[in-house]
Amino acid sequence: MVTRGxxxxxxxxxxxxxxxxPFGSNSVQHGTAVFEGIRMYATPTGPALFRLDEHLQRLxxxxxxxxIPHAYDLASLRGHVRDAAAASGLDNAYVRPVLHTREPRLxxxxxxxxxxxxxxxxxxxxxxTAPPAVRVTVSPWCRPSRLTFPVRAKATGTYVxxxxxxxxxxxxxxxxxxxxxxxxxxxxxxTIANVFLVREGRLVTPWLEDSVLAGITRxxxxxxxxxLGIETAEVPVEPGELPAADEMFLTGTASxxxxxxxxxxxxxxxxxxxxxxxSRAYREAVLGGDPSRSSWLTPVPHPDSSTSxxxxxx
Numbered sequence: 293m294v295t296r297g298x299x300x301x302x303x304x305x306x307x308x309x310x311x312x313x314p315f316g317s318n319s320v321q322h323g324t325a326v327f328e329g330i331r332m333y334a335t336p337t338g339p340a341l342f343r344l345d346e347h348l349q350r351l352x353x354x355x356x357x358x359x360i361p362h363a364y365d366l367a368s369l370r371g372h373v374r375d376a377a378a379a380s381g382l383d384n385a386y387v388r389p390v391l392h393t394r395e396p397r398l399x400x401x402x403x404x405x406x407x408x409x410x411x412x413x414x415x416x417x418x419x420x421t422a423p424p425a426v427r428v429t430v431s432p433w434c435r436p437s438r439l440t441f442p443v444r445a446k447a448t449g450t451y452v453x454x455x456x457x458x459x460x461x462x463x464x465x466x467x468x469x470x471x472x473x474x475x476x477x478x479x480x481x482x483t484i485a486n487v488f489l490v491r492e493g494r495l496v497t498p499w500l501e502d503s504v505l506a507g508i509t510r511x512x513x514x515x516x517x518x519x520l521g522i523e524t525a526e527v528p529v530e531p532g533e534l535p536a537a538d539e540m541f542l543t544g545t546a547s548x549x550x551x552x553x554x555x556x557x558x559x560x561x562x563x564x565x566x567x568x569x570x571s572r573a574y575r576e577a578v579l580g581g582d583p584s585r586s587s588w589l590t591p592v593p594h595p596d597s598s599t600s601x602x603x604x605x606x
């Protein structure tokens with residue numbers, strides 16, 4: 293049996309399972325899987341998943357972009373992920389549904405494989421403190437080209453590029469790396485986060501044409517900024533604009549809003565009025581403190597101790 297509140301659990305097609313995946317699985321051998329990352333937060337009315345439907349729709353879109361065959365629709369994905377989150381017994385967690393194939397066969401024609409949904413859940417500490425500021429560098433490793441891969445898809449295999457960039461940045465003494473579009477040479481995103489700049493009170497993020505993943509947190513921040521009366525723009529961003537900004541921060545599902553203390557040798561001012569205002573608004577939204585954003589939160593039912601979800605778990 294899996295103990296509720298464990299650091300992780302895995303649900304595959306409605307059953308809690310051991311976490312093993314056949315080594316010969318095509319998804320292991322070739323990275324042929326698509327995934328999402330979703331946060332579950334403890335709110336005053338219980339645990340809730342943040343912008344669940346938007347994440348799951350992007351999962352469906354990723355599968356379509358890669359030609360992955362499957363039998364799921366939005367409603368079935370929603371039910372699967374909510375039940376998996378409930379079965380974990382957690383209040384604060386990172387939830388990762390993955391469309392993958394367990395078949396230990398070679399080949400790269402994805403239509404030859406059966407894809408199924410698995411959801412891995414990791415416990416996280418309560419979201420009660422802002423993340424520390426990070427130092428970033430501009431990576432020599434670019435984002436995947438739009439000419440070779442549909443960059444809107446979140447596919448497991450492409451994250452080796454992010455791993456290359458982050459590993460190199462860490463070796464050079466930085467926390468993260470800014471990756472450029474390989475065709476335009478403009479700023480795309482960090483290794484697993486979108487990029488935002490503030491200059492003279494205006495919020496700017498790279499436009500989606502430059503190999504940028506359309507992040508859910510990115511969209512959340514743009515929406516919150518407009519509601520706060522902050523001018524926003526999605527535009528081409530040149531690398532030279534990074535040190536010219538007054539503030540810089542990164543956004544991602546797992547980390548939320550992360551302030552940037554320095555890019556290369558340039559250090560930003562400690563005062564971050566726009567970043568701080570957006571961070572407060574974001575935390576209110578994800579933690580259930582903003583009633584106007586209640587539609588962004590999907591309540592997670594409490595697990596029933598008699599549920600069959602907990603059968604057959606090692």
